Amino acid sequence: MSNPTNLRYTAEHEWLALDGELARVGVTAFAADALGDVVYVDLPQVGATITAGESCGELESTKSVSDLYAPVTGEVVEVNEAVDADPSLVNSDPFGAGWLFVVKVAETGELLDAAAYDALLDA
Amino acid sequence: MTTIPAGTPRLTPLHDVHLALGASFTDFAGWQMPVRYGSETAEHRAVRTQAGLFDLTHMGEIELTGPGAGAALDRALVGRPSAIGVGRARYSMICAEDGGIIDDLVVYRLADEHYLVVANASNVAVVAPELASRAQGYDVEVRDASADWALLAVQGPEAAAIVAGLTDLHVPDLKYYAIDAGTVAGIDVLLARTGYTGEDGFEIYCRPDDAAAIWAALTEAGAGHGLVPAGLACRDTLRLEAGMPLYGNELSRETTPFEANLGRVVVLDKPEGFVGDAALARRKEEGPQRVLVGLVASGRRSPRAGYPVHDPATGAEVGVVTSGSPSPTLERPIAMAYVPPALAEPGTRLAVSLRGTLEDAEVVALPFYSRTR
Numbered sequence A: 001m002s003n004p005t006n007l008r009y010t011a012e013h014e015w016l017a018l019d020g021e022l023a024r025v026g027v028t029a030f031a032a033d034a035l036g037d038v039v040y041v042d043l044p045q046v047g048a049t050i051t052a053g054e055s056c057g058e059l060e061s062t063k064s065v066s067d068l069y070a071p072v073t074g075e076v077v078e079v080n081e082a083v084d085a086d087p088s089l090v091n092s093d094p095f096g097a098g099w100l101f102v103v104k105v106a107e108t109g110e111l112l113d114a115a116a117y118d119a120l121l122d123a
Numbered sequence B: 001m002t003t004i005p006a007g008t009p010r011l012t013p014l015h016d017v018h019l020a021l022g023a024s025f026t027d028f029a030g031w032q033m034p035v036r037y038g039s040e041t042a043e044h045r046a047v048r049t050q051a052g053l054f055d056l057t058h059m060g061e062i063e064l065t066g067p068g069a070g071a072a073l074d075r076a077l078v079g080r081p082s083a084i085g086v087g088r089a090r091y092s093m094i095c096a097e098d099g100g101i102i103d104d105l106v107v108y109r110l111a112d113e114h115y116l117v118v119a120n121a122s123n124v125a126v127v128a129p130e131l132a133s134r135a136q137g138y139d140v141e142v143r144d145a146s147a148d149w150a151l152l153a154v155q156g157p158e159a160a161a162i163v164a165g166l167t168d169l170h171v172p173d174l175k176y177y178a179i180d181a182g183t184v185a186g187i188d189v190l191l192a193r194t195g196y197t198g199e200d201g202f203e204i205y206c207r208p209d210d211a212a213a214i215w216a217a218l219t220e221a222g223a224g225h226g227l228v229p230a231g232l233a234c235r236d237t238l239r240l241e242a243g244m245p246l247y248g249n250e251l252s253r254e255t256t257p258f259e260a261n262l263g264r265v266v267v268l269d270k271p272e273g274f275v276g277d278a279a280l281a282r283r284k285e286e287g288p289q290r291v292l293v294g295l296v297a298s299g300r301r302s303p304r305a306g307y308p309v310h311d312p313a314t315g316a317e318v319g320v321v322t323s324g325s326p327s328p329t330l331e332r333p334i335a336m337a338y339v340p341p342a343l344a345e346p347g348t349r350l351a352v353s354l355r356g357t358l359e360d361a362e363v364v365a366l367p368f369y370s371r372t373r
Helices: A029-035 A081-085 A114-122 B015-020 B040-049 B069-076 B124-134 B159-164 B208-225 B232-241 B277-286
Strands: A014-019 A022-027 A038-042 A055-061 A065-069 A072-079 A101-108 B024-028 B031-036 B051-055 B060-065 B089-095 B101-111 B114-119 B141-144 B150-155 B179-184 B187-192 B201-206 B227-229 B291-297 B308-310 B317-327 B332-339 B349-354 B357-364
Touching (some): B015 B208, B031 B232, B040 B051, B051 B232, B069 B124, B089 B124, B101 B124, B101 B187, B124 B141, B159 B201, B187 B208, B291 B349, B332 B349
Parallel strands (some): B051 B227
Antiparallel strands (some): B089 B101, B101 B114, B150 B201, B187 B201, B291 B332, B308 B317, B308 B349
């Protein structure tokens, strides 16, 4: 499984694309595969403040419901309307069209680089 | 709900095949079983429209042989296996003295004095000794033969065409819920027209050493028919759409066949009686306190097993969801639930508590899906 080296990761299998003070957030291919076919995403509202490590939404697949954890603390400035309409984007393109939301970062928690995340998956 | 043996998970003889196909695995009653190969929704749709190939080796097989086999099963089960014709099968149950369901079963009569009882993987370790105990005093040998059998299933509208090209049996003569000894790909098998998907299909009982060769032959024969490998995830949504109960969800020791709308499998007037008959007769007389219904939810989120069901008129909690999932065929969340008989009529408006939020759900007649041919 190839995790893009330009992204940062959490142990809860979210990825972040950092761009200045903004971070685009999604779940990794590993997470998408483990969930199975995603049928519903419950995302935080634009303007909501999320706190690193706390649940900020949920992903529902055919077999289960999983919490979505905030990878950083900050304010949500954009959510992916396309993935709300078509949750299968999380499975088909988890690092691309299946992104979930953009957050204006106030504080980052513990983030992993791709090598550290790969190592976590191999452990 | 289930007893999972400690220690190393058991692998089916097809494990390497599943690995090569990129399967995801789940632990199921101590077995490492393929849960999906790619998208479980795509596998579900393949079974509804073409065909899917399943490894069901985890199922338990118990064989009864001897002149007393039929009478022993009449005593042990709620049905009347002695009346099953040779080469035919019946859905049945084994109940406790208090009427609670120990397991649901498929009983095949292979010969006059030879039955094959197929139990759930999670229950075979209980069912086999219980059958042996109930068979005492009858002229019959009861044997847990699970290790002798691998089980493959080909399910879907294309299944008959796929299997017909590989077997020496005349497939049109093999009726629904029939079984016969024959060959598939030249290998000795028991070929049964049974399944757990709501589609036409076959279950192929074979020696574990032959499973990989039969899987390969079916894969090759099915290539032109849209056959795909299919895992336990889609098996669960297929059976849910078909309104078929799952032990541990709809069926349990705390449930009798009458609550589960399966009173038809109970033959109360067997002259010799059977284990649980008094309790079941009483339960039938009293009528069930709760009954199994189908629910279709109005939102996008799905009811799940264990979620409370409420009466929106009073807000009171009145029941519980036993299985729930997004339905690939209906494209709506569906569920089965136990509710009071007064709230079980199709069209009744109920609500399911989805992690704290009440979502509307409507009672519908089961099954959610039935095939048209």
